[in-house]
């Protein structure tokens with residue numbers, strides 16, 4: 167196909183998709199479509215625990231043991247035998263009681279030897295973590311008794327089970343300790359380790375590629391000519407996407423030429439689970455993304471989402487890859503990652519939904535904000551205390567713009583203005599979408 171042919175392929179609002187091309191998609195519907203373009207990856211790798219942080223569990227894992235594995239002392243002190251009845255409720259007597267101490271149990275130690283004369287001890291010394299020997303049913307902390315000449319004197323009456331952690335009280339043997347689709351973090355590593363698992367089944371890394379479109383783009387470190395800018399979207403997206411569960415490929419900056427965009431997209435098709443681009447997504451004469459994508463053999467699912475910033479988003483599939491075409495404006499590209507790329511990566515890795523695209527409810531605006539009904543608007547913001555009614559307040563970081571990186575850098579998430587809302591007054595409700603790079607990122611798991 168020649169560049170002239172490519173320029174005749176669908177452009178502007180004329181996407182190859184099954185909806186009214188003149189209408190913008192609602193953000194929740196657009197995220198659902200983005201997810202639906204992604205087929206969960208198969209396959210399993212087994213990795214040692216040391217390499218498992220950030221990977222996605224490919225199967226559920228159970229504990230072969232009860233956790234804890236045996237009854238053990240929760241305090242340093244003395245274990246009392248079940249026949250050393252001290253309770254005033256049982257004996258009618260009241261303390262203090264004096265008991266001989268005739269053995270010792272330490273964590274990991276063999277425990278007290280049986281008495282040669284067959285007598286049954288009343289009390290043994292026991293240290294935190296030591297198995298409670300058979301026949302003992304209470305532990306008294308050493309602070310709660312006095313010890314002299316191999317005897318202890320108790321003033322208080324420890325109830326049955328005092329300071330004993332029971333076998334299986336955390337989880338019985340066979341309990342599922344890791345769900346398929348969980349993004350593994352330090353807590354899961356601890357669970358796997360205590361259950362004796364040295365390795366864990368995880369999904370293969372997701373293959374993700376990033377390209378930027380634009381004649382004006384110059385890599386950081388190289389001199390700028392007139393009208394040129396340093397490419398910030400590609401390093402930003404690569405930084406957002408970097409992690410143990412992805413293998414990233416930098417496809418570089420592609421000039422604003424239809425054939426160059428087509429060739430770059432065709433060369434990437436099918437080699438990755440997800441391909442992201444920024445720029446060239448709008449309706450200008452040099453915005454080649456849509457026609458080039460079609461010319462490369464891609465199927466456009468949808469184009470145009472009712473969000474601000476970042477309206478000209480293209481979703482599609484090409485050669486087995488899901489494709490996300492984001493606008494060039496840096497805040498729009500960042501938001502597109504938060505809304506669409508994170509949802510697509512979750513679906514590819516078999517995870518359940520994370521934060522809804524309209525954010526968590528319950529927050530309010532700290533200031534008046536102009537808003538025209540139509541698009542869901544995302545404003546860089548940060549939490550700023552509670553209002554008199556106890557509701558969390560969001561402070562907007564500077565004037566709204568699709569291109570200003572400074573407010574974004576000062577924010578910890580997006581305040582979300584409902585598409586149907588008019589101008590916002592202080593105290594009006596806003597959604598809250600924390601940045602994925604500040605939280606644990608991909609969330610949720612399926613059983």
Ligand SMILES: Nc1nc2c(c(=O)[nH]1)N[C@H]1C(S)=C(S)[C@@H](COP(=O)(O)OP(=O)(O)OC[C@H]3O[C@@H](n4cnc5c(N)ncnc54)[C@H](O)[C@@H]3O)O[C@H]1N2
Nearest residue numbers: 378380397398399445446447448453476477493494495498
């Ligand atoms: N007539 C219309 N014009 C525009 C519309 C529209 O509906 N009608 N939509 C506007 C909206 S909304 C957006 S968003 C932009 C997005 O357009 P593109 O995706 O084609 O992006 P570009 O034009 O290529 O770039 C926009 C802006 O961002 C800068 N940029 C691009 N790439 C990078 C990068 N990798 N790193 C840093 N900055 C980048 C670029 O220089 C431009 O300033 O279109 C509106 N126009």
Ligand code: MOO
Nearest residue numbers: 475476477498568
């Ligand atoms: O919706 Mo586009 O990202 O402003 O300016």
